[in-house]
Amino acid sequence: MGDLLAARLQMAFSLGFHIIFACVGMAMPFLMAIAHWRYIKTGDAVYKDLSKAWSKGVAIFFATGAVSGTVLSFELGLLWPEFMEHAGPIFGMPFSLEGTAFFIEAIALGLFLYGWGKIPKWIHWSSGLVVGISGVASGILVVAANAWMNSPAGFDYDPVSNTYSNIDPIAAMFNPAWFTQALHMVLAAFTATGFAVAGVHAFLLIRKPANRFHQQAMRIALLVGGIAAFLQPISGDLSAKDVAIRQPAKLAAMEAHFHTEKYAGLLIGGIPNEETGEVHYGIKIPGLLSFLAHGDFKQEVVGLDQIPKDEHPPVAVTHFAFQIMVGAGTFLMMVALLYFFAQRFRPRWLGHKNFLWLIALSTPLGMLAVEAGWTVTEVGRQPWIINGIMRTKDAVTPMPGIQYSFYTVVVVYGLLAILVSWLMKRQVQTLAQNYDSMDEEIDLNQKRVHTKTEAID
């Protein structure tokens, strides 16, 4: 394995591992805040038990997210020192703000996890909310840094002397891509986490469909995840329209769009052949790509034929990842619609085995979409590390033997993934003995759920 490929794979693997924990870290505090708020308002023990049970899992995810994030901040330099030497002063702004946000988050997390009964109730609840807000803030900021790589701004570049001048860190942070990327990632984090949590609780409901603890958990998670899943395709559309103009090579790779044309068709599925420029199998919906990308069926969509060969991203990987992301995302949107319909008009469905299995099987789909989406945007940007300015191969560390650190990272993170899963299993196993409210049941026949509170849904 060459060093460049090893470096890219190591970075991809580190990011892919971290993003799962980052998503959980961004969204879970809000789920917990909802449960916790309902407890404070109603005194209903189920909500207290739920926020405590969730907190235990979240603490583990947070620690793993924090250390994998630390690794990433160093890996920027360990793997891409040439990139960091030039990019550091330009896009460091979002990173320094992210550092502040994450610092606040770590402090708030300490207060939240350890402050039960030690600090006033509302301060305690607020600290949980602050964890979420600063988590989302740091997510937005770090994505703004990534957006800069796709849409470089805030500097002048002279290719002859390879110098970067007139640096404007604020313009760099607010580059043209930051908003669409940040919006898409935040919605993705809430979708992925919401459905993952809902899925776990749905699975646990299959044998005891009326269990109140898991029903309330699933509903809170589906509320958050469902809204996000519904909004996500709109965000995706904004992103695609933006990419069509700024990074036509990326769009062409996503769509396996080899030939520039008007009335460009939207490809569903399909296996691209990068040598011949053909796509086998797959369904093309005429004109739809032009319409989605540019708002006009007649508008020309740039194909790979207009991109110099040495600037082509890997088409197959980008295309497959894109199809997976859109497929999973669309599926989740439809599940969300089903849930909102059932919850309003057919509450009995929420205890039905088929519904529960649907949610349970959807557990990994959000995270799958997140990983696929990141693959699209990162692989689709190749061969550039700074779009149009610096190539990835010119950014990599000169140190040889990177495959060994790659293997090490794979082994360590693989081990952690197994351990975290095992720990989650143990948390689930002990729910009944730790929480009395696990014995409570919900009446699925009622149009509205009977709890001591107002209707929750």
Next chain:
Amino acid sequence: MYIIVLTFLLLSLVLYALLGGADFGAGVIQLLSTTPKAEKVIGRAIGPIWEANHMWLIIAVVISFMGFPAIFKVISTALHIPIFILLIGIIFRGTAYAFKHYDAIKDEKSQLMYHRVFVWGSLVSSLFIGITFGAMSLGKIDPNAADFYSGYIAPWFNFFSISVGFLATALFAFLAAVYLIGENEESEVKEFFIQKAWKWLLVAVGLGPIVFIAAYVDGLALFNELISSPLSIFAVGLAAAALPFLFKAIRQGKVLLTRLMAGAQTILILGAWLLLHYPHAIMLNNGDSLDLYDSRAPDATLAVLGWALMLGSLFILPALGYLYVVFKGHGPEETI
């Protein structure tokens, strides 16, 4: 703005040593012996604050790559291996701690495993922080190295860097033990940490001369540098002179005094190091150095970074203060 950014960088590094380093130290002091009660006290003491404590490292890293990119690049390249090992230590230590406390089933076998990983992760992290730091000043970093060994091994795999690694470890362990004296009222537990504190202080003091010897062996005129700088002599002298008083305060279990003195000792040592080397951040093989001022980012970047740091501190420092105020009390704590 350069001064402000530099100040924050140095502040982050000092705070990381005092807080994050002590966090590692809490693991190291359990290396040779521990008791169930001590373990409990340690777990409770670092629980609410460890994630926040380690943020100073992230702040330092971000300031480095944004404010002093050339230095960050050289460190990331030449010292890739010790940094990588440090990261493995950080990963294992952090996750072992969280797993130990949040595993829903607390059976002996897994708790012991977590404990061992936590302790060894803390040790590895402490060692390699010191090794990286030592390597920066030694002068064996060669950006134009001809072969793998001289480029990526020799700069840090030497007597001096490794002895600085051990010194850092001892310092962190000493700090942790001192802080822990005040974390519990029970005399048995207090005595445990008092013993650890003065023993690790002895180790640190003993390692001091070894670091100088190692410097001499590896061709670094550290001692000469020290005696030619009046401020450094003063700092080191003051630290040395305070030692007997520090030992006495530890023996007597004086919580506030030992904490202040231990912190002051650490700041004096780090300060002396800084004074000896400023403005050089990294000493290179060919006798040159990478200087902080010369490696600084353009003014626009430093300005924005400086403001971000100042504004950020307005939020972070009070919040951090509140966190400490809430949790520095004793008594049984309701963890979830």
